[in-house]
Amino acid sequence: MASYFRNFDVLMAALVLMSHNAHAQQGAIPVAANTTHATFTTGARESIWTLQDRLNSGLFYYPDMPIGVIHMRDDQGYLFFAPGTGKNETAQPNGVYVSLGSLDQFAPGNTGPNGPEPSMELGRLQPAPDGNYDRDYAGGGPTYVLNAPEHDLRGVVSAKSPILLQLYHGEYHPNAPSGQPFYGVSALAVSYDYGDSFTKIGEILSPHATLEEVTQLNMSVTADGSLVEADENGYPVEGAYADPNNVYIYSVFSDRAVPNSPSGFSVARDRKSDFISAVLNKKAPVFKKYYSTNATTRPASPSDFFTQPGIGGNSTFIYSLAPNYIAAPQVHYNRALHKFILVYAQNQDSVWISTADNLFNWSPGQLLYMADTANPPIKVFYASAVGAGRDPSFLGRRFYVYFVAGQVPPNGNVWSGPNGTLMREEVTIPRQYLKASPSDDDR
DSSP states (O other): OOOGGGGHHHHHHHHHHSOTTSSSOTTOOOOOOOSSOOOOEEOOOEEEEOHHHHHHTTBSSOSOSOOEEEEOGGGOOEEEEEEEOBSSTTTSOSEEEEEEEOSSOEEEOSEETTEEOOSEEOTTTSOBTTBSTTSSEEEEEEEEEEETTTTEEESBOOTTOOOEEEEEEEEEOTTTTSOOSOEEEEEEEEESSTTSOOEEEEEEEBOSSOHHHHHHHTOOBOOOEEEEEEETTSOOOOGGGSOGGGEEEEEEEEEOSSTTSOOEEEEEEEEHHHHHHHHHTTOOOOOEEEOOSSOSSOOSOGGGGEEEETBTOOOOOSBOOTTSOEEEEEEEEETTTTEEEEEEEETTTEEEEEEEEETTEEOOOEEEEEOOOSSSOEEEEEEEEEESSSOTTEEOSEEEEEEEEEEOOTTOOTTTSSOOEEEEEEEEOOGGGOSSOOOGGGO
16 A cells, blocks of 8 residues: 555654765755745644544545545536545455545445445556556546646536546555555556546656665655646646646656655656647656756756656655655645645644745745644644635635544554544635635635
8 A cells, every 4th residue: 555654764764864965866946935925724623534434435445645536517526536445455456446425525436236446456457558567556646637628637527528637656566465665656547437447548757766776775665746737937827828838737746866865846747738649649648857966946947957757767856854754745726826735744743735936946834734642643644635616626715635644553554543534624825815816616
């Protein structure tokens, strides 16, 4: 499974002992404050899926990565996508499971005689077309509607946009059947039946660390993230108002130079026209990673630095908080702020949020949730931001952050613990920070 707590204690010990430049991505851009950045307020925490809820629904590991959310047409509810397994892993193997409902409550939406059925399975059961990188785990969360005819990445299904695109996490376990260590990548899959089934189209990103290093050091690495549209300099675009030749599909993702180097977030991209052409032809788009060997601030023309291959290439961090451990970045555009918003889990005990005018310069993080540090402590994973308006891919003045929290027993995981729960907090932007009057969709 994709729960990163498995190597966490060993990894943190290694990071604390390392200097900031030993094996780290060179030229890491420091976290920098925007000219102005919002201070968010949070509401009461809510339990969405408790252990008993999961068992009643026939699921066990769920959701085992950040979730993806799509609004069905004609207000028929929301689809939720996340990795997981059922209570019977033989009949309900690891893969992507779809749920249906409202933002407040949802339940498995694709069921058979044995209970919930996966829409996509791990590579041993559903091989990828270009390798065995997901042989032991294949689970997607971030899911986007290709909104025809412009093929913008959106979160609302319409009659003209039957294609769903999912960014999924694939794992290869070199010591299988042991899950330790694991080598994690990002790959893409498409659905033409509203998520009932997904077709894998290929790998797009892998860590700079190699599978051989993972095996030798017995420490896991991943390249997980999300997709977002921006112009050539990383600034937001607004669909039909943008020059199609100046729009790129970016991924903000986790990367590692070697398995025991500091964690951080990097960025890669592909020109939107090339990206869409590849997806429509069921091929993996070709991403390039951003890499600058000497830059200490964002260069005037970042386009000159997308030089490294998405699969295996080196990268420069755009967000790094060493020696803190950060994972699974999720980026969305916020129309009320005219900024990007990043949410992530830190040190497996907290959820944080940051904003940016462009994808290269981020504000200092603001704490949204800190877990109970009692013994045994609560651990935190898989933060996901979801818009509260009609299109969940856009965040407005009010939105939700979902995350998983619970105790982790010795030699276990948050799902085998006594209280692993999908939680939610409402996040609100105070009016003095708004750059635009919120519409009905952005309330």
